[in-house]
Amino acid sequence: MKTPFALLGLALCLLLAPAVQAQDSYPSKPIKIVVPFPPGGAADNFARLIGQKLGEAWGQAAVIENKPGAGGQIATQAVATAPADGHTLLVVTVGHAVNPSLYPRLPYDTEKDLQPVAKLATVPSVLVVNPAVPAQNLKELLALAKVQPDKLAYASSGNATTSHVAAALLASMAGVQMLHVPYKGSAPALTDLIAGQVQLMIDPLLSSAQHVKAGKLRALAISSATRSPLAPDLPTMAEAGVPGYAFAAWFLLLAPSGTPAPVVAKLNAQVARSLGAADLQERYTAMGAEAGKGTPAELQAFLAAEIRRYARLVKDTGMKAE
Incomplete structure (x- = not known):
């Protein structure tokens, strides 16, 4: 007969098994990184740099998809409604934190539909x-x-x-x-x-x-x-x-909310390793950029604070979408 401790251990193993499996099997196909701007800008550059590093580390291509327009709403909605499996990601910058105050209606909930994965850079x-x-x-x-x-x-x-x-x-x-x-x-x-x-x-x-x-x-x-x-x-x-x-300007990598925590953790750790690579540090120095850092939880708190900060700016300046 199994002891209560043995049964507890078995239950924990059964609970953890899907999480471990999700992390081990990820990524199982190419990763798509969506950028809310045309090629050539800062967000696009950082997406391509980290995409290349992720591809080298995991043997799966990272495809950059540029979806400009509507102040980033088109790209953001596309990722917010994508499968929450870590294979569709989004690069955002300050505008992502401004939009909730600037637009009366957004086709997504900025804080509930997406979650931070990693900070790519500050410029x-x-x-x-x-x-x-x-x-x-x-x-x-x-x-x-x-x-x-x-x-x-x-x-x-x-x-x-x-x-x-x-x-x-x-x-x-x-x-x-x-x-x-x-x-x-x-x-x-x-x-x-x-x-x-x-x-x-x-x-x-x-x-x-x-x-x-x-x-x-x-x-x-x-x-x-x-x-x-x-x-x-x-x-x-x-x-x-x-x-x-x-x-x-800051640049965050986001995933759809509901993406398994082990997948988010794996992405965060690999981005941190990539940003620490000598060749990428050299590129960042040449661009005048500072490599980002922070856990997903820390970045969630950072983004919430930025949303509040820019709500005050929009109110104080009368800033409008032209």
């Missing part, structure tokens, strides 16, 4: 202007904006994206009015900025640096609280004339 943004803009620094740019309300147009990667939030925050803190022109991604926004269709943009350093080096854009300030090693001569926004300004 400072840079304020860039078209060379034809007669401003050599941030103070001169803000002076122009004050005498010409809504005449200076700033591009963004779309409603509620990092570039939209960063510029709305700047306008609010500086007490100026500028016209918001949303695009479907950083690449088309930068194309129009270079062409002079819009005058400025606060864009992740990753995608703007090449255009600044080529002389197609002029950099005025970095958005982070400290200067970037990639541009040590470029002042922070606070140093350049807006005390207290600090903004950095």
